[in-house]
Amino acid sequence: MTDLAGLYNVAEFRRAAKRRLPKWLFEYIDGATEDEIAVRNNRAAIERIRILPRAPFDVSNRDLGTSLFGRTIDMPMLIAPTGGAGLMWFEAELGLARAAKAAGIxxxxxxxSQVPFERVAREVGGRLWFQLYVWPAREITYELVRRVAAAGAEALVVTVDTPVSPNREYNARNGFGVPLRLTAANLTDMTLHPRWLLGTLLKYVLAGGLPEMRNHPPEYNRRRTRPAIAPRLGLSDTVDRAEIQRLRDLFPGKLLVKGIMHPQDALDMVALGADGLVVSNHGGRNLDAAMATFDALPGVVAAVGGKTTIIVDSGIRRGLDIIKARALGADLVQTGRATLWGASVGGEAGVTRVLDLMRHELTTAMANVGVRTIDEITADLLAG
Ligand SMILES: Cc1cc2nc3c(=O)[nH]c(=O)nc-3n(C[C@H](O)[C@H](O)[C@H](O)COP(=O)(O)O)c2cc1C
Structure with a gap:
């Protein structure tokens, strides 16, 4: 077991994940698309932001609480959806949910996912959201939406930035996929990472089989029926505004649209009744020329700020990044890789440590910029 207390930031979690995971899994998380320009731009845009701090103020008793859909969360962030999380750690989705619940987010x-939504709802609870990829088989998609609504999902997050399979050359080279494809190269890779092999894969085998897609209908996970159904449950390149309207009408809870970058799309989604938007370029994983999310955020805020909840992701690695996002007008941020590296290194305890570090960084940075509450973080803090 990795000494979690000996890891002091997200970058160290990334390095620890690299040691524990087989190369093909580490690359699946870490990689982006093509020449990895978008992923670098995301970080560059965040790193460029300068704060003009205020002082002196009494900054004791800092409060990280943030209102989200009429209820308070304990800090302005949530854990973003990451498909395949359960490959990194046995049933990692349960650990991610437990750590989030304990952190009040x-x-x-x-x-x-490798654990069905209903099980996470039953065994963990908390404020659970569900990310939806609309499948070509619409009737099966709507059945899934009804299932997660019945299980108590607070929000449905419809991802719209992935109409086709992105060009990720490392995945193609590594033969990455669920169910796992056991090639000579990735079998060797697995045996070179015994902590993952015994601590994760073996646990699945002992529990009855290889990790599968547990939100998918059972036919998808049976070797005999899979070939016929798999193409109907792939990505869909026909998701349009009318589809968002249908999902809005179908899902009784909060509806968010993930992967919005353009102010006009933001306006259109709000007009369709979206309760929130995620300004996201999928962590730079889909379009290599995508604008950095922190550069796109001000346009979206100018268009729909105050009318809907705005979440930003792609490149968040520090609590300080949350201050930057709030100063630019986002309501909250979400983390994909950061918390997934936490799960990869230590399951629930790893995610908890990552969230603790980010909370500590955030509260430290709040004191240093001269604010006591999240609402006091405004555009006034931006230098120039
Ligand atoms: C391994 C991995 C799997 C992901 N799977 C999904 C997914 O299934 N659906 C989705 O909407 N976004 C997915 N994302 C994107 C994240 O939700 C999020 O937008 C992105 O990770 C944010 O960037 P960050 O990793 O720099 O925090 C995935 C990201 C990673 C790293």
Whole structure:
């Protein structure tokens, strides 16, 4: 077991994940698309932001509480959906949900999870959101939406930035996929990472089989029926505004749209009744020329700020980044890789440590910029 207390920031969690995971899994998390320009731009845009701090003020008793859909969360962040999380750690989705609940923040589960949503709702609870990839088979998609609504999902997060499979060359080279494809190269890779092999894969085998897609209908996970149904449960390149309207009408809870970058799209989604938007370029994983999310955020805020909840992701690595996002007008941020590296290194305890570090960084930075509450973080703090 990795000494979690000996890891002091997200970058160290990334390095520890690299040691524990087989190369093909580490690359699946860490990689982006093509020449990895977008992922670098995301970080560059965040790193460029300068704060003009205020002082002296009494900054004792700092409060990280933030209002989200009429209820308070304990800091302005949530855990973003990451498909395949359960490959990193045995049933990692349960650990992600437990750590989020203990930290007083929501967890958004991905469609492509190794634990079904209903089980997380039953065994963990908390503020659970569900990320939806609309499948070509619409009737099966709507059935899934009804299922997660019945299980108590607070929000449905419809991802709209992935109409086709992105060009991720490392995945193609590594033969990455769920169910796992056991090639000679990745079998060797697995045996070179015994902590993952015994601590994760073996646990699945002992529990009855290889990790599967547990939100998918059972036919998807049976070797005999899978070939016929798999193409109907892939990505859909026909998701349009009318589809968002249908999902809005179908889902009784909060509806968010993830992958919005353009102010006009933001306006259109709010007009359709979206309760929130995620300004996201999927962590730079889809379009390599995508604008950095922190550069796109001000346009979206100018268009719909105050009319809807705005979440930003792609490149958040420090609590300080949350201050930057709030100063630019976002309501909250979400983390994909940061918390997934936490799960990869230590399951629930790893995610908890990552969230603790980010909370500590945030409260330290709040004192240093001269604010006591999240609402006091405004555009006034931005230098120039
Ligand atoms: C391994 C991995 C899997 C992901 N899977 C999904 C997914 O299934 N659905 C989705 O909407 N976003 C997915 N994302 C994107 C995240 O939700 C989020 O937008 C992104 O990770 C944010 O960037 P960050 O990793 O720099 O925090 C995934 C990201 C990673 C790293």
């Amino acid at each position: 929501p967890y958004c589960m991905a469609t492509g």
